[in-house]
Amino acid sequence: MKAFLGFIKKEFLHIFRDRRTLLILFGMPLVQLLLFGYAVRNELNKADIAILDHSRDEITREITDKLLSSGYFQLTAWLKSESEIEVVFQRGIARNVIVFESEFGRKLIRDGSANINIVTDASDPNMAQMLEGYTVNIIRDYQQEWQERNRQVQQSAGGSAGGGASISGIVPEVRMLFNPELRSANLFVPGLIAFILMLVSAFLTSITIAREKEQGTMEVLLASPLNPIQIIIGKVLPYLALSVINVFTILIVALVVFDVPFRGSVLLFSMLSLLFIMAALALGLRISSVVKDQQTAMMISLAGLLLPTILLSGFIFPISNMPAVLQYISHIVPAKWFLIIIRGIMLKGVGLEFLWQETLILFGMVVILMATSIKSFKIRLE
Amino acid sequence: MHNDNIIEVSGLTRKFGNFTAVDHITFEVKRGEIFGFLGANGAGKTTAIRMLTGLLIPSTGQATVAGFDVFTQTESIKKNIGYMSQKFSLYSDLTVVENIRFYGGIYGLRSRDIRRKTDELLERLGLADVRNRLIDDLPLGWKQKLAFSTAVIHEPAIVFMDEPTGGVDPITRRQFWDLIYEASDRGTTIFVTTHYMDEAEYCDRVTIMVDGRIDALDTPGGLKKKYGAEDIDEVFVKLARGGVA
Numbered sequence: 001m002k003a004f005l006g007f008i009k010k011e012f013l014h015i016f017r018d019r020r021t022l023l024i025l026f027g028m029p030l031v032q033l034l035l036f037g038y039a040v041r042n043e044l045n046k047a048d049i050a051i052l053d054h055s056r057d058e059i060t061r062e063i064t065d066k067l068l069s070s071g072y073f074q075l076t077a078w079l080k081s082e083s084e085i086e087v088v089f090q091r092g093i094a095r096n097v098i099v100f101e102s103e104f105g106r107k108l109i110r111d112g113s114a115n116i117n118i119v120t121d122a123s124d125p126n127m128a129q130m131l132e133g134y135t136v137n138i139i140r141d142y143q144q145e146w147q148e149r150n151r152q153v154q155q156s157a158g159g160s161a162g163g164g165a166s167i168s169g170i171v172p173e174v175r176m177l178f179n180p181e182l183r184s185a186n187l188f189v190p191g192l193i194a195f196i197l198m199l200v201s202a203f204l205t206s207i208t209i210a211r212e213k214e215q216g217t218m219e220v221l222l223a224s225p226l227n228p229i230q231i232i233i234g235k236v237l238p239y240l241a242l243s244v245i246n247v248f249t250i251l252i253v254a255l256v257v258f259d260v261p262f263r264g265s266v267l268l269f270s271m272l273s274l275l276f277i278m279a280a281l282a283l284g285l286r287i288s289s290v291v292k293d294q295q296t297a298m299m300i301s302l303a304g305l306l307l308p309t310i311l312l313s314g315f316i317f318p319i320s321n322m323p324a325v326l327q328y329i330s331h332i333v334p335a336k337w338f339l340i341i342i343r344g345i346m347l348k349g350v351g352l353e354f355l356w357q358e359t360l361i362l363f364g365m366v367v368i369l370m371a372t373s374i375k376s377f378k379i380r381l382e
Numbered sequence: 383m384h385n386d387n388i389i390e391v392s393g394l395t396r397k398f399g400n401f402t403a404v405d406h407i408t409f410e411v412k413r414g415e416i417f418g419f420l421g422a423n424g425a426g427k428t429t430a431i432r433m434l435t436g437l438l439i440p441s442t443g444q445a446t447v448a449g450f451d452v453f454t455q456t457e458s459i460k461k462n463i464g465y466m467s468q469k470f471s472l473y474s475d476l477t478v479v480e481n482i483r484f485y486g487g488i489y490g491l492r493s494r495d496i497r498r499k500t501d502e503l504l505e506r507l508g509l510a511d512v513r514n515r516l517i518d519d520l521p522l523g524w525k526q527k528l529a530f531s532t533a534v535i536h537e538p539a540i541v542f543m544d545e546p547t548g549g550v551d552p553i554t555r556r557q558f559w560d561l562i563y564e565a566s567d568r569g570t571t572i573f574v575t576t577h578y579m580d581e582a583e584y585c586d587r588v589t590i591m592v593d594g595r596i597d598a599l600d601t602p603g604g605l606k607k608k609y610g611a612e613d614i615d616e617v618f619v620k621l622a623r624g625g626v627a
Contacts, residue, residue, distance in 0.1 A: 006487030010476070017475045216469025220533075223435045223465035223542075224488045225457070 003226055007234040014208065015238060021204065029196045029246055033253055036188045047072060047131060050094035052079035057105035059146070063116075066142050067098070072134050085119055095121045096131040108146075186261065189254040190342040191315030193247055194335040197273065198280050198309045200243045203301040205284035209235055210297035213288075232377060236281050243277050263349025269342060272355075275362055276338040280305075282369035283334075289376040309335040337362045388413045388540055388571050389434065394443035394452075396429050403429040405594035406443065411540075411573060416566050418585030419575040420618065426594040427575040428468075431544050434573070436460050448539045461490075464533040464541035464570075468548055470525050472532070474518040478509060481517060482532055489536035496535075503531050523554035530561055540571040547576060559584050579615040588614065590621055597621045 015021050049067070053060050067073050076094050079085065088094050099117035101107070107114040118135050122128040212218040212235075221231055254260040262269075283305055291297045310316060312326060313335035319327055330336050337358040344350045344358075352359065389411035396404040404426045411417045421427045432438035434447050436456030445451075450458040472481050479500060486496035504510045507527050517525060526546065534541050547555045559581070566572055574585070582588045582602055589599040598605055598621060602614055611617045 003488045003490050006484060010473070010480070010484045013476055013480060014473070215474070216467040216471045217473060219437065219467040220465055220471040220485075221488070222437055223460060223463070224485075225461045225490060226488050227457070 004230050004234060007226065007230070008237060011208075011234060011238045015242070024204065025200060025242055025246070028199065029192070029250055030253070032192055032195070033189075033250055036192060045072070046074045047096060047127075048076040048094040049073045049096040049098060049131075049135075050077040050079050050085075050088050051075060052082070052085065052097060052099045053104075054102035055100045055104035055106075057103075059105035059108060060100040063100075063139060063142050064098075067135065067138055070134075070138055072138075089121045095127065096135060098135065186347055187343075188315070189250070189258065189260045190339055190346055191310075191313065191335075193250055193273070193342060194276065194313060194338050195306070195309050195315065196246050196250060197243055197277055198283075198305055198335060200239055200246060201277050201280035202284035202287070202305050203298070205236055205239050205281055206287040206291070206297040206301050207294050208239075209285070209288035210291050210294045213291075214293045228377065229374075232285065232374070236285070240277060240281065243280075244273075247273055260346070262346050264345035265351060268351060269345045272338070272341050272345070272359060272362070275359070275366060276334060279334045279338075279362060279366045279369055282366060282373045285373040285377055286369065289373065308333045312336065313339050315339060334362060334365050337365075386412050388449075389417075389445070389447050389573070391434075391445040392443060394430070394433060394445050395441050396433060396438065397441045402594055404433070404440075407591075407594075407596045409589055409596060409599055411571060412587075413539075414566070414569055414571055415586040416562065416572040416574070416584065418582050418588035419573065419591065420577065420579065420582055420588055420614070421575070421591035422577060422622070425591040427591055428544055429594075430591070431542055431573070431575055434459075435463060435465050435542050462539050464536065464538040466529055466533040466541065466543045466546050468545045470529040470546075472517045472525055472529050475516060477514050477516055478504070478520070478528065479513045481528065482535065485532040486535050491536055499535055503535070507531060522550060523557065526550060526554065526558055527561055530558070530565075534565055534570060537568075538570065540573060541565065543572070543574040545575055545577065547578060547581065555581070579613065579618055582614040590618055592621055 015025070051064055053064070064075075068075055073096070077084075077088055079088065079097065082099070085097050085099075088097060097119040099119065101115045101117070104114045104116075116139060118132055120128040120131045209218075212221065222228065226234075251262070255262060284301070287297055287300050287304070291300060308329075312319070312322075312330040312333045314330070315335065319330050319336065322330065340358045341355050341362070344355050348354075387410040389409075391410070392408045393406045394404060394408070395402065395406050407430060419427055419430065429438065433440045433452055434445065436447075436452065436459045439456075440452060447459045448462040450456075450462070452459065473484070476484065482500045482503065483496055486499065491499070500513075501510075504513055507524075509524065509528065512520065512524075517528070520528070530541075530543070530546065533543070547558055550558070555578070562572055562574070562584075574581075576582070585602065587599065587601050588605065589596050590605075591597070598608070598617065600608065605614065605617050606612070609617045609620050611620065
């Protein structure tokens with residue numbers, strides 16, 4: 001036991017003496033958190049729009065005001081003709097052009113419908129979709145207000161079935177559940193937690209074991225009275241401890257600085273995070289059992305673990321938008337299931353009764369990975 | 383029963399798939415001697431040493447090290463041996479003292495003993511001034527001495543060294559051998575592999591391995607006489623040719 005403690009102490013000496021490791025451990029999570037929090041935003045913030053108003057009546061002015069006062073848009077150009085739209089996009093003056101047809105207000109009152117054309121620059125498809133969504137929502141909002149107002153006007157005018165009544169049809173209500181303000185912080189913090197855990201538990205663990213091999217110290221350790229299981233645990237335990245510290249640091253910063261909600265159980269969150277850490281550690285061990293040097297370990301963990309965690313987990317790109325092949329591949333990415341779990345706990349406040357399937361899948365992954373990792377590690381020792 | 387033999391090997395074989403790395407080797411090592419294990423790269427030296435240190439389970443054959451069986455008692459073997467690998471096996475980002483403490487610790491020495499031994503060792507090696515320097519900053523020769531000293535810090539009955547002098551200049555190698563003699567004088571059995579034939583002259587007895595087999599085993603003088611050779615290098619060349627023919 002004393003020999004084992006000495007081993008762990010040595011491991012911490014390695015970590016605290018190596019600036020690069022320290023930077024990855026503590027610098028990277030913080031930088032990423034701030035980067036995602038402040039720079040990489042999925043929500044709109046003063047996007048440039050241009051308006052082409054063929055009608056110039058009271059209603060188009062009200063809609064324009066409503067769009068501009070929302071805070072999501074800023075007006076960069078008033079257009080005079082359709083031909084200017086392409087120019088505006090080409091020069092990058094605006095990413096979204098709103099076109100009111102002529103006699104917009106009159107048509108709306110008379111026929112109950114009028115056309116607004118929303119033209120977006122789709123060279124950035126994500127952005128375009130977002131612009132469209134925001135614009136449509138604001139216009140619908142206005143439509144509702146307008147109907148409401150009309151009804152009141154009619155009622156005060158004696159309840160006659162006048163022109164306003166002809167505005168029929170149901171305005172579909174679109175509500176954003178769980179992330180009503182569409183805040184990207186709420187989405188990226190769980191993803192970031194998954195990423196950091198993968199980084200620390202799998203990436204760093206695989207590198208530190210590869211280093212022992214590269215230095216020739218692994219042989220000496222194996223020829224010493226320490227048994228292989230002690231060596232594995234001794235290597236893994238410090239990183240596990242640091243991962244846990246990291247998770248809670250990120251969580252606290254996210255709650256305090258970015259106001260990310262935490263609606264579910266902290267205990268459940270911790271337990272399932274531990275499950276994911278185990279999966280990551282097993283992956284790290286698996287990698288270190290097949291490589292001989294640190295560089296290979298680094299390359300394999302980068303390409304095989306970190307990239308899928310970022311790209312295929314739903315962290316940044318929604319899985320439902322991916323081609324079918326990638327959707328299938330995403331099933332074997334542990335982070336995908338972990339993300340569903342912690343988003344569920346943090347944002348929806350649900351418990352195991354809704355997450356048991358994902359938990360079971362993750363658990364199965366851990367069992368399989370641990371078994372094969374320890375087995376392959378032992379084979380390598382021989 | 384065989385009190386004078388600390389290692390007894392008989393018909394020891396290790397196969398990797400179809401390849402036989404070590405092919406029915408048989409030899410004994412006497413308590414307290416310096417036993418040289420010679421052979422070209424790839425002759426099977428490392429595989430043999432790994433089986434004797436409990437790192438690798440043999441395919442067939444028998445062997446005991448310090449009285450313990452290499453098939454069933456590897457844990458006991460590990461407690462009674464020291465091991466120095468080809469790469470000096472120190473942690474370059476730890477200091478001299480931290481390395482000594484670590485290796486003392488994993489061999490189960492008590493803190494008090496580790497402290498005493500550390501001072502002794504640094505004094506003897508003349509490394510007292512650099513005790514808090516990182517291994518990375520030390521010259522190769524110093525690292526090598528330190529690696530050896532940590533390998534015997536728990537005073538094992540026998541120490542295995544796998545090409546401990548690789549990549550080191552002749553003078554440093556000579557100094558290193560002085561250290562080996564000191565340990566030998568204190569009663570430690572030395573089992574050393576090398577592909578420097580001149581080092582064979584430093585050993586009490588040597589065995590030459592060719593293609594996984596042991597072709598010769600004798601004192602350096604005896605081998606030279608038997609093969610009518612000037613030095614061990616010549617013995618080796620003759621053996622290697624014979625192996626091919």
